[in-house]
Amino acid sequence: MTELSRRQMLAAAALAAGTLAMPRILRAQGNGPIKLGTLTPLTGSGGSYGPSMAEVVNRAAAEINAAGGVRGRQIQIISEDDQTNPEAGLRAARKLIDVDGVSAIIGTWASSVTTAVAPVCWQSGVFLATVSGADSITQLPHGGFIIRTQPNTSLQGTKFGEFSAELGAKTVAFMSPQTPFTEAQFKFITEAVTKAGGKTSSLIYDDKKTTLRTEVDQVLRGRPDVIVMGGYTNDTAVLVRDLYRASFRGKLIGFGYAVNKQLVDALPADVSEGIYTLSPSTAAGSGAYAHVAKLLGVDAPDTYSAQCFDHLSLIAMAMAAGQGTTGAVIKDNVRKVAQGGGERVTEAVEGLNLITAGTKVDYDGASGPCDFTEVGDITDAKFRYEQVKAGKVTLLKIA
């Protein structure tokens, strides 16, 4: 082993520090592949969605690469796990930005994770495309570096409230763990229910408890005829069991991402029978959605995979349109390829060819039309109303 002198050591350290201090752009995006990151929950409460979200991005990128890449540059996807946990998500985002030098991050799922990761992204000039719903996210001072394909909480809350009223509810109880969207969710449910002449109450529970019996008792004393459940799959499973045990005979409504196949499979059929769910609808039946299904090799991909596919397509096309690869280029050009008329495209390869040929495109994706407001919310969203019948989640309507 060669001995390093103190002087050599210092010189080497200074050199290393100097390299790190260089503008990030020099290290990140030279002439190699364009680096993009996925940050999805491979573990934790979002663990059933994250893997396919990352997978669809990888496969769509491979397709783009096979067709010649973005203006001749290949795309390299680096996937990290946010563990559905803000601290872990932030660590992973730092790694993607500082070590890998990605110009965009795709996929953060839980609103708490997105809220933690967002400032690092816009401060580093990295574009963030997310599927989180909390209102507060797009209200952050992100300067255009965030878009989301998931309808925000005010819209979702209003839909929950209106649907409760539609089911004939006079007294609606809202049971939820503490999340960044809990408050807004309850506020908009209350608004919609009050408008229909009903009243509401809410109870925030601890999602790590193994039993929610006392919480259920507390809520049932108010004799609600509809209970809206605002949690994720694991805690909702506990809640639904305890409501069944307490012989609750009213109606239950939950988020589509919580009352999913996984939850229904984990509960006896008579326990989950009749639960209503609401979720942002994918553009089922569209070409882009069929494309996602083919990429993943499943019949009906979930909305989050569809949204991540759209994120990658939009980012790739925005880079091509802006003839650059930085987050700022994506930010400045994403709306030029997402909306505003032009040749309608449903996937990136086709869009990239048109853009290179100088044609204006308007992307309609797998999750919907993908048109964004100034702050980064989508302008239009349809919802999927489903109900659990005999151990299966069945579609009621899309509206």
Added chain:
Amino acid sequence: MIEALLQALVNGVISGSLLALPALGFSAIFAVLRFPHFAIGALATAGAYGAWVVNARLGLPIAAGVAMAFAVAALLGAALEYGVLDRLGRGGALMKAIGSLALAMVIENVLRFAFGNDLQAFDLPLARDVVFGPIRIGPQQINNLLVALGVMAALWAFLALTPLGRSMRAVADNPDLARLKGVDPRVIALLTVAVGSGLCGVGGTLIGLDTSIDPMTGARILLSVFAAAVLGGLGSIPGAVAGAFVIGIAEELTVLALAPSYRLAVSFVVILAVLTVRPAGLLGSRAA
């Protein structure tokens, strides 16, 4: 209000009984090996998966599942002690504690790799609660309470009446003296870890029977279990049981007065209060 209080008390006893077995395991391990074994949550999850495989995949009755849970967790716990933690012991108790935290993550992710993130439920019908006047209680919960009490009684009998149990207590009391009497502390340590881990496995299974299991099942209760053990007096067997019931009841009663999200804060306020007055814990004989 009285009814609500009574119901919360019953609920508290039930959730306390679910915490009691892992708390017992944790305390027993601490008594003999003198380090906080933070992998007990993961061991509880491993046991629960063992029981689930036997019950849901192989179609055997729950009782066989519970036995399997004990066996899986005990073997795993002993193997980890023998293969990893014992070697870290030279670095002191802190090193073992950190090692056990790391092992917890490893176990959790191995389970995730093998079984996936999805919720898994036991093959068990869900019964509506039985109502006694103002109080309601689930048949499954009564079963769980009985199993928990039964296991505790068996543990007490084992410690009090068998030579092995007596050796364990001797090592916990004074390892040097025990060695002079011809007891090998290393064998006893391994045995204690096996029994303690097995208890965690059964505890995890009971939680799974009450709800469902996923790779985080044990991790979710780790803090409450730790709180129960500290409260009862680290290393004290009856203390762990008492601590578990106090924490369980306190957590349920909180719901009536405070927002339920303060549950964990309440357990820690309880610990703070008890330890300020009695640093050794409720039933601890010495400050650990």
